[in-house]
Amino acid sequence: MKSKFIISGILGFWGIACVLVAIVMTSQTGTQHSLVTGVLSLSLFFSPLLLRPVSAVIGRFKTQAFQCNQRRNHYHIHLNPWPKTGGLTMDRLCFYWSGLMTLTSTMLEKENATVVMSSHLLNSWRISRLRQRFPGTDYHFHIVRRTVGTTEAIGLQIEVFLKEWRWFYPAAIGAIVVIRRKRIFSRQKTINASRRVSSYSKSIHKRSRSE
Structure with missing residues (x-):
């Protein structure tokens, strides 16, 4: 339930932002008309849905x-x-x-x-x-x-x-x-090294005894 309220709030905020942007854009162009503002607001509101074809193209690369x-x-x-x-x-x-x-x-x-x-x-x-x-x-x-x-x-x-x-x-x-x-x-390298040292010391010991 909490997530539904948050999502509704996000959509409402986004809708208000789109309307404000549309009003600013139409006022700067000098074409302040309710129909133009409405169409532009709807276009801005649904523009994030274009992310699907964009992601499909990027996903191919x-x-x-x-x-x-x-x-x-x-x-x-x-x-x-x-x-x-x-x-x-x-x-x-x-x-x-x-x-x-x-x-x-x-x-x-x-x-x-x-x-x-x-x-x-x-x-x-x-x-x-x-x-x-x-x-x-x-x-x-x-x-x-x-x-x-x-x-x-x-x-x-x-x-x-x-x-x-x-x-x-x-x-x-x-x-x-x-x-x-x-x-x-x-650890295996350490074990192998200790074995080599042990065998080497044994060989030295044998040589010393033979001499």
């Missing part, structure tokens, strides 16, 4: 499923905002999963890399699938459940509506997933 922002050794992975996310086919779902797994694996190969994901889409099933791909034997895998706030939910709804002309309800609970590779290889 930006084909990657996910994007990554780096902050020092932290790599924040998030969905590419341009491709369509609703009504996906099985092939498209596989495309998204493949893109997520590939990008995450690539980032985790970097030294001291930590991958962070935060989304309302991270439900238990998706997190379980990520765990299978990045098991606890090789990776530190941390989950923080979080509540999707009203402002965030409304922002997501408006964004999807403008870009895809559909309405959806985000999950009330999302998650933050943090993945980091364990330093298994470093």
Whole structure:
């Protein structure tokens, strides 16, 4: 109920802003006519819906499923905002999963890399699938459940509506997933080095005894 009032307020504010802009534009051109002002106001009011064809065009050029922002050794992975996310086919779902797994694996190969994901889409099933791909034997895998706030939910709804002309309800609970590779290889190098030192000392000891 609260979100409906907020959305109604946003639409009302946007409508008033469009009318004021139309009045200013018609007054500057000297064509102050109620019909012209009304048509211009409606055009401005519905102009954000043009974001759908724009996003469709941009989505054809930006084909990657996910994007990554780096902050020092932290790599924040998030969905590419341009491709369509609703009504996906099985092939498209596989495309998204493949893109997520590939990008995450690539980032985790970097030294001291930590991958962070935060989304309302991270439900238990998706997190379980990520765990299978990045098991606890090789990776530190941390989950923080979080509540999707009203402002965030409304922002997501408006964004999807403008870009895809559909309405959806985000999950009330999302998650933050943090993945980091364990330093298994470093420990293995230390073990191998200690073994080489031990064998070398034994060989020296044998030589000294033979001499």
